[in-house]
Amino acid sequence: MQSRGLAVTAAKAPLEFFEFTRRTLGANDVALDIAYAGICHSDIHQAREEWGPAIFPMVPGHEIVGIVREIGTAVTKFRVGERIGVGVFVDSCRECIHCKAGLQQYCIEGMTGTYNTLERDGKTVAFGGYSDTFVINEDYAVHVPENLDMAGVAPLLCAGITLFSPLKHWGAQAGTRVGVMGLGGLGHMGVKFAHALGAHVTVFSHSPEKEADARAMGADDFVVTKDINSLKPLARTFDLILNTVSAELDINKYLELLTLDGTLVVIGLPGKPYAVNVGSLLDARRSLSGSMIGGIPQTQEMLDFCGLHNIVSDVEVIKADYVNTAYDRTVASDVKYRFVIDGATF
Ligand code: NAP
Ligand code: ZN
Numbered sequence: 001m002q003s004r005g006l007a008v009t010a011a012k013a014p015l016e017f018f019e020f021t022r023r024t025l026g027a028n029d030v031a032l033d034i035a036y037a038g039i040c041h042s043d044i045h046q047a048r049e050e051w052g053p054a055i056f057p058m059v060p061g062h063e064i065v066g067i068v069r070e071i072g073t074a075v076t077k078f079r080v081g082e083r084i085g086v087g088v089f090v091d092s093c094r095e096c097i098h099c100k101a102g103l104q105q106y107c108i109e110g111m112t113g114t115y116n117t118l119e120r121d122g123k124t125v126a127f128g129g130y131s132d133t134f135v136i137n138e139d140y141a142v143h144v145p146e147n148l149d150m151a152g153v154a155p156l157l158c159a160g161i162t163l164f165s166p167l168k169h170w171g172a173q174a175g176t177r178v179g180v181m182g183l184g185g186l187g188h189m190g191v192k193f194a195h196a197l198g199a200h201v202t203v204f205s206h207s208p209e210k211e212a213d214a215r216a217m218g219a220d221d222f223v224v225t226k227d228i229n230s231l232k233p234l235a236r237t238f239d240l241i242l243n244t245v246s247a248e249l250d251i252n253k254y255l256e257l258l259t260l261d262g263t264l265v266v267i268g269l270p271g272k273p274y275a276v277n278v279g280s281l282l283d284a285r286r287s288l289s290g291s292m293i294g295g296i297p298q299t300q301e302m303l304d305f306c307g308l309h310n311i312v313s314d315v316e317v318i319k320a321d322y323v324n325t326a327y328d329r330t331v332a333s334d335v336k337y338r339f340v341i342d343g344a345t346f
């Protein structure tokens with residue numbers, strides 16, 4: 001299938017228009033017309049090779065929402081004309097214990113990413129969602145509630161599930177004191193979900209001007225981190241802290257904010273290792289953990305939850321030719337709160 005999208009041809013090169021071919025529809029495949037594709041900071045890390053060697057040309061994009069255009073002969077999960085979502089992976093081994101448990105993101109053989117990887121045949125380059133069309137095996141796509149704004153749905157496929165999953169795993173509910181570090185694409189979804197689950201939510205941000213937005217999204221408190229001393233009075237007051245910051249920082253200052261048995265979950269991935277003061281862990285039996293997106297069943301659960309609670313991402317819809325500026329603005333934390341590319345502009 002012929003596709004038109006945006007690609008990076010070398011590390012740090014700007015994105016440019018790119019024509020390419022997607023596989024012909026297999027029996028279990030669904031073809032979709034992409035309505036919107038979100039710009040995740042992970043796209044930028046990979047396009048700029050901040051996570052190590054990447055595959056070029058790269059068509060980034062793993063926050064995809066669209067309309068089913070055609071279905072393979074054996075497809076039962078989707079119908080033509082229906083809404084469909086695709087996230088950070090398009091396949092996995094299907095056989096390992098994690099795949100069988102619906103935790104495909106932790107596939108022991110490694111999930112097949114939506115882009116910047118080879119497909120499971122070991123030779124076809126996977127091209128992502130900054131494009132007009134997509135082909136996906138039906139098992140790795142999800143249903144999108146009809147009541148939600150499509151542009152605001154796209155970021156749910158990565159930013160949304162990536163925050164929903166740890167909040168559920170660590171049992172955020174009424175009475176849980178949750179901290180969200182960084183009010184970006186991921187962080188703002190964390191605020192919305194934690195609030196909807198009934199938790200008390202505090203945002204840690206280096207952008208003071210985001211306070212009103214954070215509170216409108218459901219934050220109870222807002223802490224400006226520019227002066228690191230502002231954290232001191234909050235020592236031992238959090239059950240769960242989700243770190244979505246895309247840049248390097250001193251994690252130890254935040255570990256100390258955890259109460260007895262509290263957990264700090266690393267989600268942001270700037271690329272370099274953290275220096276951890278293990279004394280802070282011992283001091284209150286604290287845990288430092290990590291979490292990566294979510295499996296297909298939980299992604300569906302998250303979208304259904306959004307449909308029920310009317311939750312979508314706050315987005316700035318852009319045309320495809322604005323994407324290089326959007327990258328720079330995202331790195332500068334200047335986006336409210338996710339750029340989403342209009343699929344009709346490729
Ligand atoms: P984003 O929209 O750029 O948000 C990151 C936020 O971090 C910014 O809005 C900003 O929040 C804060 N920040 C940025 N630079 C900073 C600096 N120099 N100092 C302090 N704070 C800074 O990025 P995103 O798309 O949400 O992604 C966040 C991170 O999560 C990225 O590293 C991404 O690769 C990673 N990620 C991980 C997963 C996973 O499965 N674990 C999934 C997707 C993405 P304030 O302005 O509020 O301070
Ligand atoms: Zn992402």
Ligand code: ZN
Nearest residue numbers: 093096099107
């Ligand atoms: Zn597996």
